[in-house]
Amino acid sequence: xxxxxxxxxxxxxxxxxxxxxxxxxxxxxxxxxxxxxxxxxxxxxxxxxxxxxxxxxxxxxxxxxxxxxxxxxxxxxxxxxxxxxxxxxxxxxxxxxxxxxxxxxxxxxxxxxx
Amino acid sequence: xxxxxxxxxxxxxxxxxxxxxxxxxxxxxxxxxxxxxxxxxxxxxxxxxxxxxxxxxxxxxxxxxxxxxxxxxxxxxxxxxxxxxxxxxxxxxxxxxxxxxxxxxxxxxxxxx
Numbered sequence: 001x002x003x004x005x006x007x008x009x010x011x012x013x014x015x016x017x018x019x020x021x022x023x024x025x026x027x028x029x030x031x032x033x034x035x036x037x038x039x040x041x042x043x044x045x046x047x048x049x050x051x052x053x054x055x056x057x058x059x060x061x062x063x064x065x066x067x068x069x070x071x072x073x074x075x076x077x078x079x080x081x082x083x084x085x086x087x088x089x090x091x092x093x094x095x096x097x098x099x100x101x102x103x104x105x106x107x108x109x110x111x112x113x114x
Numbered sequence: 115x116x117x118x119x120x121x122x123x124x125x126x127x128x129x130x131x132x133x134x135x136x137x138x139x140x141x142x143x144x145x146x147x148x149x150x151x152x153x154x155x156x157x158x159x160x161x162x163x164x165x166x167x168x169x170x171x172x173x174x175x176x177x178x179x180x181x182x183x184x185x186x187x188x189x190x191x192x193x194x195x196x197x198x199x200x201x202x203x204x205x206x207x208x209x210x211x212x213x214x215x216x217x218x219x220x221x222x223x224x225x226x227x
Contacts, residue, residue, distance in 0.1 A: 042220050
């Protein structure tokens with residue numbers, strides 16, 4: 001059973017460009033979570049999705065950030081018009097059916113904004 | 115508000131010595147508690163978790179943690195540290211309402227030969 005997959009592993013963007021981060025959950029997992037880890041900090045929750053639904057986006061910045069988890073395909077975290085402060089590691093986690101199940105993390109995407 | 119505090123930012127121990135990493139949480143209901151380990155440039159690996167039942171939890175790689183409700187703590191322990199344990203360790207509390215995890219700041223463990 002493959003683990004959580006994220007791509008790309010490293011992404012470099014110039015200020016003003018768009019960044020798209022993809023996450024494929026573990027097989028059989030229908031819950032996806034996105035977290036951001038800024039340098040020298042712990043992980044901060046961003047958004048929680050189930051298939052075709054956003055359940056909790058309380059950690060998402062109000063502008064430029066969006067997330068989706070379509071019926072088919074990976075979950076996408078999209079950052080429009082990136083700024084230097086968006087440079088961070090973005091981790092995706094997935095879990096089986098219940099909210100309180102263990103979350104399994106992917107290797108992360110390290111975004112660098114020049 | 116829910117929060118997790120890891121008081122020690124950085125800990126150095128000698129190989130073979132015992133280890134205890136501290137974690138305190140603030141949560142209104144019965145918490146779901148986790149310890150994760152992160153090696154440099156890698157994702158997070160689950161070491162152990164507490165949902166209910168026995169307050170002493172065994173995990174992978176010889177780690178254990180004890181849930182103490184009276185102290186709002188969930189400290190991680192290992193009797194004998196190996197050089198490969200050098201990494202960053204995160205304590206987290208889970209929300210029973212939304213499932214999101216709230217992480218502590220992390221503790222970086224350095225192991226001296």
